[in-house]
Amino acid sequence: MPMNQFLFDHQLAAMKTDRSGSAAERKETFEVMGGHAKRIAEWRKTNGLPNLGWPRDVRPANHKDG
Secondary structure, three states: OOHHHHHHHHHHHHHHHHOOOOHHHHHHHHHHHHHHHHHHHHHHHHOOOOOOOOOOOOOOHHHOOO
16 A cells, blocks of 8 residues: 555544544544554555654665656
8 A cells, every 4th residue: 555545544544533522433543543553654664764754765866766
C-alpha cells in the first residue's frame, strides 16, 4: 500500500476519534488509529527511514529520483 494511503487512513481514523459520540466508539477508533500508526512505522523501518519527523533523502546524488 502506498504511504499516502497509510497517512490518509490514519488521518481519517484520527478525525473519527475526535468526533466519536461515546467512550466505546472513541476507544474503537483510537485502536484503529494506533493500528495505522504501527503500519506507518513498519513501512518507514522497512524502507530505512527514521520513525519520527520528515525523512531526508540521504542517498548519493546519482541514485536520487529525477
